[in-house]
Every structure is written in structure tokens, then in C-alpha cells.
Amino acid sequence: xxxxxxxxxxxxxxxxxxxxxxxxxxxxxxxxxxxxxxxxxxxxxxxxxxxxxxxxxxxxxxxxxxxxxxxxxxxxxxxxxxxxxxxxxxxxxxxxxxxxxxxxxxxxxxxxxxxxxxxxxxxxxxxxxxxxxxxxxxxxxx
Amino acid sequence: xxxxxxxxxxxxxxxxxxxxxxxxxxxxxxxxxxxxxxxxxxxxxxxxxxxxxxxxxxxxxxxxxxxxxxxxxxxxxxxxxxxxxxxxxxxxxxxxxxxxxxxxxxxxxxxxxxxxxxxxxxxxxxxxxxxxxxxxxxxxxx
DNA sequence: ATAGTTGTAATAAGACAAATTACAACAAAC
DNA sequence: GTTTGTTGTAATTTGTCTTATTACAACTAT
Numbered sequence: 298x299x300x301x302x303x304x305x306x307x308x309x310x311x312x313x314x315x316x317x318x319x320x321x322x323x324x325x326x327x328x329x330x331x332x333x334x335x336x337x338x339x340x341x342x343x344x345x346x347x348x349x350x351x352x353x354x355x356x357x358x359x360x361x362x363x364x365x366x367x368x369x370x371x372x373x374x375x376x377x378x379x380x381x382x383x384x385x386x387x388x389x390x391x392x393x394x395x396x397x398x399x400x401x402x403x404x405x406x407x408x409x410x411x412x413x414x415x416x417x418x419x420x421x422x423x424x425x426x427x428x429x430x431x432x433x434x435x436x437x438x439x
Numbered sequence: 440x441x442x443x444x445x446x447x448x449x450x451x452x453x454x455x456x457x458x459x460x461x462x463x464x465x466x467x468x469x470x471x472x473x474x475x476x477x478x479x480x481x482x483x484x485x486x487x488x489x490x491x492x493x494x495x496x497x498x499x500x501x502x503x504x505x506x507x508x509x510x511x512x513x514x515x516x517x518x519x520x521x522x523x524x525x526x527x528x529x530x531x532x533x534x535x536x537x538x539x540x541x542x543x544x545x546x547x548x549x550x551x552x553x554x555x556x557x558x559x560x561x562x563x564x565x566x567x568x569x570x571x572x573x574x575x576x577x578x579x580x581x
Numbered sequence: 582a583t584a585g586t587t588g589t590a591a592t593a594a595g596a597c598a599a600a601t602t603a604c605a606a607c608a609a610a611c
Numbered sequence: 612g613t614t615t616g617t618t619g620t621a622a623t624t625t626g627t628c629t630t631a632t633t634a635c636a637a638c639t640a641t
Binding site: 464466467468479482483485486496497498499500501502529531 | 617
Binding site: 322324325326337340341343344354355356357358359360387389 | 585586587588589598599
């Protein structure tokens with residue numbers, strides 16, 4: 298199992314906005330063209346990124362812009378903007394309460410799963426859009 | 440998105456074996472009863488745990504036993520025994536190669552995604568069955 | 582008013598998890 | 612050597628979630 302592509306797509310969206318929104322109008326169709334993802338999916342993500350106060354998009358007119366400096370936007374922020382905050386690992390639904398293991402498995406694993414999730418997101422929180430754009434610009438200039 | 444319940448189920452399986460296999464024959468039906476998971480699912484997992492050399496099960500006779508000391512089995516081992524080693528985060532399939540962002544998004548995120556995955560599994564590798572059984576036995580005695 | 586865009590609902594297609602049914606292969610016990 | 616209980620394995624089904632798609636109302640500058 299793995300996460301959906303929402304984080305990669307949302308990051309792509311924000312990089313396109315960061316790179317081009319000062320010169321051109323970055324519409325959902327422009328982004329759809331760059332990502333090769335359906336425009337409706339893009340628009341739904343733009344809505345979520347708006348809810349998270351990461352971008353602002355102009356209904357009617359069209360075009361999106363960042364509302365924060367690039368170094369204040371982390372990949373953890375982006376993740377939580379577009380994905381649900383579910384537990385990382387699922388449990389089986391109905392372990393047998395009459396078995397000592399079944400009765401305690403949830404308690405045993407819960408905090409350990411949470412901890413594994415936390416260190417991963419801590420790692421994502423260290424990555425800012427700033428860093429990504431800096432590295433991207435270097436790659437483009439070559 | 441989240442992982443399947445395979446890790447939780449496999450850990451449950453191994454704890455049942457660790458707890459009871461010295462006294463009783465732990466068959467797939469016994470485990471199915473404790474987990475409330477279909478016996479065929481359990482048997483498939485037992486096969487994978489055998490492939491990973493974590494347990495041994497007796498075809499025909501029935502019953503499974505651990506082949507390693509409890510402190511040599513980590514939750515990372517268990518995960519890789521029963522789940523595929525996929526990337527943690529997916530990418531969108533066909534970013535536009537004519538766009539500077541689309542052309543570089545994969546390169547930008549790949550190592551960062553891998554790193555986030557790595558720290559999570561490092562955390563899982565610190566959890567041994569030993570620790571889980573110790574904590575379980577404390578809970579049972581209460 | 583028009584044109585281009587966003588916001589939103591509804592539906593469909595594809596992938597995958599988990600359950601289920603069925604049965605062959607196997608090994609001990611009688 | 613047949614019976615019994617179990618594992619190994621295939622095939623099918625159900626449900627859930629992701630992504631794509633169609634369609635259109637709402638919005639805003641020109």
C-alpha cells in the first residue's frame with residue numbers, strides 16, 4: 298500500500314504557481330497541462346490549498362497566487378492541506394476480545410504506529426517550497 | 440490514504456504464536472479466531488512469514504512456530520514480510536516534459552520521499568516482538 | 582451581454598483490500 | 612491404506628478509494 302499522488306500533485310501545483318504566477322495567469326487549465334492531471338482534480342486541490350491559506354485563486358477572473366513566503370510552506374503543510382489526517386496503518390476491525398492478544402493488540406500498537414507516523418511527518422516538515430524552488434531553478438538553468 | 444491492515448494482522452499472528460505455540464497447536468483457524476480475519480488471508484500471511492524465515496508451519500499436521508528469538512524480529516521485518524516494498528508516495532503518471540516543473544518534479548521529490556520513508560521504517564525497526572510480548576504479558580497479568 | 586474561468590455535483594472506470602468458496606496436497610493416527 | 616484435520620492455492624466477489632470525465636451554475640472583468 299502507498300499514499301495517493303495528491304502530495305506530489307499539490308507540490309507540483311505550488312511550484313508552477315511559484316515559478317510562473319508573477320508573469321502569467323496560472324489557471325487550472327495551465328496546471329492541468331503541466332501535471333497532465335484532470336482540470337477538475339486540480340480545481341478541487343486548489344480549493345483545499347485555499348482552505349489551508351496557502352494560495353488565493355480568483356474566481357471568475359482566474360489564476361492562483363501564493364499567500365505566504367516560500368520558506369513558510371512545508372511539505373507537511375501541503376500534505377495536510379490535500380489529504381485526510383488518517384492513521385498511517387490500519388487495524389483489523391474486530392479482534393477477538395476473548396483472546397488476550399486480541400484484547401490488547403490495539404493498545405500495544407497504537408502509540409507505536411503514531412510515533413512512526415510522526416517521525417515521517419517531522420521529516421516532511423523540514424522540506425520547504427523555498428528549498429524545492431531553489432533546487433528547481435538550478436536544474437532549469439543548466 | 441493509509442497502509443492496509445497487514446502489518447497489524449501479521450504482528451497479531453506472531454504474538455499469538457509467541458504466546459501460545461509452546462502449549463497448544465496454533466493453526467490458521469486458531470489465529471483466524473483471535474484476529475477475526477478470514478483463515479485464507481491468515482494462511483497466505485503465514486506463507487509470507489515462512490518465506491521471510493520468521494516462522495515455520497507444518498503442512499498437513501498444522502501449527503506454526505517462531506524460528507527466531509523474539510528480540511531478533513522487528514516490526515520492519517514483519518512489514519517487509521507481508522507487504523510489497525513500494526514507494527511511500529505515488530507520483531502522477533505523466534507530468535508534461537515540456538514544462539520545466541513537469542520535467543523536474545520527479546527528480547526533486549524522489550530522494551525526499553525516500554528519506555521520509557526511511558526514517559519511518561527506522562522507527563519500526565526499533566520495535567521488537569520481544570518488547571511487544573513483554574508489554575503484552577504485563578497487560579495480561581493485571 | 583460575452584467570454585473565460587472557477588466551483589461543484591454526479592457518474593464511471595480502474596486498482597486494491599479483504600472475504601469467501603472450493604478443493605487439491607499433505608502428514609499423522611488409527 | 613483410509614480417515615481426519617490441516618495447509619497450500621486458485622478463482623470469484625464485495626466494498627472502498629483514487630482518478631478521470633461530463634456537465635453546468637456562479638462569478639468577474641471587458
